[in-house]
Amino acid sequence: MASETMVMPYYKFNVLTGTKAAKVIADPAEGAAIIDRAKNPLYIFGPEVIANPVGACLLIDYALKIAKSRDMPICATAHVKKKMLELGVKPDCTYDIIEIIHFLKDKNWSGVRGKGYHDLVLFAGVRCDLAERGLATLKHFAPHLKTFAVCRRSHPNADFAVPVIVKGDKWREYLEGLIEALGVKA
Amino acid sequence: MSKGKMREEEIRRIIRADDEWEPVGPTPMPSLIDLRNWDFRLLDTYEPFYAPFCDLCCLCTYGKCDLTGNKRGACGIDIASQQARWILMCVLMGTAAHGAHGRHMVDHLIEKLGADTKIDLGSQINVEAPIIRTVMGLKPETLGDLRKAIEYVEQEMIHLVSATHMGQEGSYRDFESKAFHAAMLDHVALETADIAQIVGFGFPTSVADTPLVDLGWGAVDSTKPTIVVVGHNAVTANAIVDYLRQHDLYDKVEVAGICCTALDVTRYDSGAKVIGPLSRQRFFLKAGLADVIVTDEQCVLTDIPQMAKDTGAALIACSDKICYGLENASARPAVDILRAVLEEQKQFLILDPERAAEVIVQAALALAPMRRDKKQLVTAAEGAALAAKCRGTCEECNRVCPNLLPVSVAVNQAREGNFAKLGEVFLRCLGCGKCEEACGHQIPILRLMQVAATRDTYKMRAGRGPIHDVEIRKVGSPIVLGTIPGVILFAGCSNFPGDIDEVAWLAEELARRKYIVNLSGCAAMAAAMSKDADGKTIFEKYIPEFDAGCIVNLGSCVANSHVVGAAIKIANIFATLPNRANYELMADYILNRVGACAVVWGPYSQKALAIGTGAVRWGIPVVLGPHASKYRRLFMSKKEASDWTVVDGRTKQRVDTKEPTPEHMMVVTETKERALVTIIKQCFRRNDTPPGRAIKLNSYISAYKQVMGSLPDDLQNFIRTEKEIPIVYKREVLAYLKEVGWQPKPVLSLPTIIGTYETEVPIEATIK
Numbered sequence: 001m002a003s004e005t006m007v008m009p010y011y012k013f014n015v016l017t018g019t020k021a022a023k024v025i026a027d028p029a030e031g032a033a034i035i036d037r038a039k040n041p042l043y044i045f046g047p048e049v050i051a052n053p054v055g056a057c058l059l060i061d062y063a064l065k066i067a068k069s070r071d072m073p074i075c076a077t078a079h080v081k082k083k084m085l086e087l088g089v090k091p092d093c094t095y096d097i098i099e100i101i102h103f104l105k106d107k108n109w110s111g112v113r114g115k116g117y118h119d120l121v122l123f124a125g126v127r128c129d130l131a132e133r134g135l136a137t138l139k140h141f142a143p144h145l146k147t148f149a150v151c152r153r154s155h156p157n158a159d160f161a162v163p164v165i166v167k168g169d170k171w172r173e174y175l176e177g178l179i180e181a182l183g184v185k186a
Numbered sequence: 187m188s189k190g191k192m193r194e195e196e197i198r199r200i201i202r203a204d205d206e207w208e209p210v211g212p213t214p215m216p217s218l219i220d221l222r223n224w225d226f227r228l229l230d231t232y233e234p235f236y237a238p239f240c241d242l243c244c245l246c247t248y249g250k251c252d253l254t255g256n257k258r259g260a261c262g263i264d265i266a267s268q269q270a271r272w273i274l275m276c277v278l279m280g281t282a283a284h285g286a287h288g289r290h291m292v293d294h295l296i297e298k299l300g301a302d303t304k305i306d307l308g309s310q311i312n313v314e315a316p317i318i319r320t321v322m323g324l325k326p327e328t329l330g331d332l333r334k335a336i337e338y339v340e341q342e343m344i345h346l347v348s349a350t351h352m353g354q355e356g357s358y359r360d361f362e363s364k365a366f367h368a369a370m371l372d373h374v375a376l377e378t379a380d381i382a383q384i385v386g387f388g389f390p391t392s393v394a395d396t397p398l399v400d401l402g403w404g405a406v407d408s409t410k411p412t413i414v415v416v417g418h419n420a421v422t423a424n425a426i427v428d429y430l431r432q433h434d435l436y437d438k439v440e441v442a443g444i445c446c447t448a449l450d451v452t453r454y455d456s457g458a459k460v461i462g463p464l465s466r467q468r469f470f471l472k473a474g475l476a477d478v479i480v481t482d483e484q485c486v487l488t489d490i491p492q493m494a495k496d497t498g499a500a501l502i503a504c505s506d507k508i509c510y511g512l513e514n515a516s517a518r519p520a521v522d523i524l525r526a527v528l529e530e531q532k533q534f535l536i537l538d539p540e541r542a543a544e545v546i547v548q549a550a551l552a553l554a555p556m557r558r559d560k561k562q563l564v565t566a567a568e569g570a571a572l573a574a575k576c577r578g579t580c581e582e583c584n585r586v587c588p589n590l591l592p593v594s595v596a597v598n599q600a601r602e603g604n605f606a607k608l609g610e611v612f613l614r615c616l617g618c619g620k621c622e623e624a625c626g627h628q629i630p631i632l633r634l635m636q637v638a639a640t641r642d643t644y645k646m647r648a649g650r651g652p653i654h655d656v657e658i659r660k661v662g663s664p665i666v667l668g669t670i671p672g673v674i675l676f677a678g679c680s681n682f683p684g685d686i687d688e689v690a691w692l693a694e695e696l697a698r699r700k701y702i703v704n705l706s707g708c709a710a711m712a713a714a715m716s717k718d719a720d721g722k723t724i725f726e727k728y729i730p731e732f733d734a735g736c737i738v739n740l741g742s743c744v745a746n747s748h749v750v751g752a753a754i755k756i757a758n759i760f761a762t763l764p765n766r767a768n769y770e771l772m773a774d775y776i777l778n779r780v781g782a783c784a785v786v787w788g789p790y791s792q793k794a795l796a797i798g799t800g801a802v803r804w805g806i807p808v809v810l811g812p813h814a815s816k817y818r819r820l821f822m823s824k825k826e827a828s829d830w831t832v833v834d835g836r837t838k839q840r841v842d843t844k845e846p847t848p849e850h851m852m853v854v855t856e857t858k859e860r861a862l863v864t865i866i867k868q869c870f871r872r873n874d875t876p877p878g879r880a881i882k883l884n885s886y887i888s889a890y891k892q893v894m895g896s897l898p899d900d901l902q903n904f905i906r907t908e909k910e911i912p913i914v915y916k917r918e919v920l921a922y923l924k925e926v927g928w929q930p931k932p933v934l935s936l937p938t939i940i941g942t943y944e945t946e947v948p949i950e951a952t953i954k
Contacts, residue, residue: 010585011585011586011587011590018240018241018242018252018253018254019241019242019252019254020241020254020255046856047856047857077856077860078855078856078857078859078860079857079859079860079893079894081894081895081896082893082894082895082896085895085896086895093899094894094899096853096854096855096856096860096864097854097856098235098815098820098822098853098854098855099822099825099850099853101235102235102822102824103824106824126856127590127683127812127856128590129588129590129812129813129815129816130812130815130854130856133237133239133815133816133818134237134815136237136238136239136241137235137236137237137238139238139254139255140236140238140241140254140255140265141236141266143255143256166581
């Protein structure tokens with residue numbers, strides 16, 4: 001369900017869209033409920049998960065906890081795989097962002113673990129302008145799935161988006177809240 | 187709709203069909219639908235991928251129409267077709283820009299030298315115009331023949347523009363076919379423009395070792411009267427050089443350029459300086475170091491008149507494409523114009539290059555002594571004062587940055603006299619100035635960067651133009667067999683996602699793996715803006731030949747045609763296949779046998795889209811930087827799930843090769859690391875011999891391990907026989923192949939997709 005008014009995302013460049021915009025998920029518990037409702041979710045890790053700090057950690061540390069909480073398959077895009085292997089985690093697949101979106105468009109695709117199409121796709125750490133284009137593709141051409149942009153800059157083309165969170169400690173709190181709501185110790 | 191007999195006769199007359207250099211092939215001067223089956227065959231494997239940038243259509247008064255999801259516009263168009271229509275329009279813009287450039291260049295040179303002026307590209311080049319020969323069936327011999335090429339482009343374009351009107355084309359596949367057609371015309375225009383200027387201005391040709399020229403804003407000696415030429419058409423810039431030479435002023439005046447005019451004026455005179463790519467345009471012009479700014483056409487910022495006023499520089503616009511509302515003084519005496527420039531600070535449009543050159547040089551000489559104070563750069567103390575009002579908390583500058591840069595942190599640190607972060611931002615800055623516009627305190631952020639920006643100077647090789655026939659004879663066989671792992675073209679603009687030195691990194695990673703690396707336009711400039719520990723740029727370190735492990739600067743945007751030309755020449759000279767009016771035969775050869783890949787790492791313009799789309803129709807895959815996702819269309823396969831059936835030219839049997847090569851025809855990658863492995867992969871071809879494939883796989887595995895930390899997880903798609911496994915990785919790869927259940931795949935020596943779709947080209951034509 002879309003929000004009635006469009007929320008201005010953090011980046012005003014390259015993201016303004018059309019008439020259907022994301023529902024803003026201000027409460028992390030609501031985000032956890034969205035994840036819980038999914039039968040076959042997929043988590044896409046972009047390169048900023050290994051570059052962007054969140055408090056004393058990297059974004060990937062939080063993203064991995066979220067993925068592990070529901071045994072979500074992970075698609076490592078760009079060159080994220082190398083860092084994941086260093087962390088002792090093997091991604092389920094290593095397509096680049098546009099390639100995985102190309103597959104996700106296809107309802108008949110077998111999915112990352114062969115369980116059929118993914119009904120929820122989470123995005124984290126993809127550079128915002130590129131993520132927004134990918135989300136636009138899925139908005140138009142993948143009615144069989146929902147997207148959740150776990151990004152503090154917000155994404156109108158997603159189905160569900162985190163609100164703009166400028167302050168780093170608030171962002172950390174949001175992620176910790178999401179992890180806690182998923183039943184994992186942050 | 188057939189061409190009709192009269193048109194066919196007209197075409198035969200235009201291309202001098204009775205000339206016997208080669209028999210005329212099936213598609214002389216193709217019209218909109220003549221190559222449609224080829225296009226559809228490509229689209230069958232490489233589906234268009236659309237990423238809508240806007241959900242609406244607002245092109246006619248039916249709308250705005252919301253096309254979200256499965257909604258249609260009032261005219262019936264859906265979101266996919268609307269994206270494809272937009273693509274066609276943008277490709278047409280790019281083609282028109284190159285075509286108009288070519289038209290102006292050809293007309294100017296015919297006026298100056300005569301239509302009968304012979305095309306002579308030197309002793310190393312006999313196949314002078316491989317694109318024009320292949321597309322039109324014409325072997326151009328004079329400047330007058332080049333005019334025929336431009337007339338063909340113009341004639342086709344009217345039909346293509348017509349198709350974009352409301353209530354015309356309605357299929358995304360046909361829009362894409364038309365975009366391919368427009369882009370093919372773009373390549374005809376590129377080749378025409380560069381051949382014309384090589385012939386007309388005596389640019390380097392038939393020589394590889396062109397001079398090293400100075401690059402960087404620090405290279406400009408602004409203590410001299412300084413003229414800065416901006417754009418892509420060097421007719422006036424060259425006239426300025428002529429005027430300086432004729433009046434013994436050459437050492438007294440500094441001529442520097444931004445964008446492709448800079449590249450072309452250094453092909454005319456290697457003493458001219460290159461300031462840098464488009465991303466440095468606003469930064470440099472705001473610095474006030476130019477006494478006279480000269481604009482021609484394409485990629486010229488539209489607010490230059492205001493920047494010139496702000497800095498007290500004179501402005502002379504020299505192209506009818508960019509008039510800026512200025513008085514056309516083309517017919518006024520130079521002395522009158524000069525008086526108005528100096529006394530009234532008036533800006534003018536002057537379309538007569540010689541008259542413009544006189545005014546420009548004389549204005550620079552007169553203004554320079556009066557503008558010494560305007561040329562003072564901002565000091566660190568002044569910079570800190572300019573940034574004083576920043577608190578680093580509003581982040582308005584960040585929020586409008588199209589490259590997502592942390593501008594606010596950098597400006598806030600500059601307030602405290604620390605410009606290191608601003609220096610980092612400068613290296614990624616696109617120069618749009620949106621941060622200044624958004625700043626509530628009106629902090630002049632681009633001026634502030636003067637303190638932070640490195641004033642290093644660099645060496646770039648001047649553009650060398652076409653690849654020599656003798657070079658093709660040398661590398662043709664190893665390229666087709668795969669033992670030279672690939673031919674790479676870095677083309678296009680400076681809309682880079684990261685640091686400006688990423689192109690240099692990519693180019694060097696490939697050159698040291700023995701790829702043939704070619705650069706052009708802003709990509710060539712950016713590649714020069716990185717030095718090794720010895721202070722050398724890649725142009726100083728690598729041999730400038732079209733050979734394995736070498737790095738070539740082709741020249742400006744229009745010189746991109748020479749890499750496509752080289753691919754055609756491999757088919758025509760090395761494989762001795764006839765190219766005359768034989769588009770499909772050449773493109774099929776390139777797609778299946780020539781491991782070439784074009785890279786546009788910093789794309790922004792419609793011209794770059796046209797160049798890239800044209801490459802795809804020729805069978806050359808394109809790898810793009812992330813900003814290209816805003817073009818909104820790519821061409822991608824479903825990897826191993828797609829149909830990779832070809833015809834074995836020897837047996838004429840269809841064979842399912844089961845290998846996705848080339849994997850995609852136009853794809854965006856997010857980081858330079860991912861780009862590296864993707865470029866390498868896009869050079870795999872079905873024609874690779876096992877030893878050739880082993881060399882390519884060696885590059886792929888080594889690069890993948892370097893940036894991804896493991897064996898590639900799609901290795902099984904590209905290994906056809908165990909012989910192809912690189913020895914150094916054999917044990918590891920065999921274990922992996924066993925784990926994933928790999929099966930051998932057929933190796934073909936004459937693969938072709940001719941015969942897998944309806945075409946007039948017989949399979950026999952693919953075999954010489």
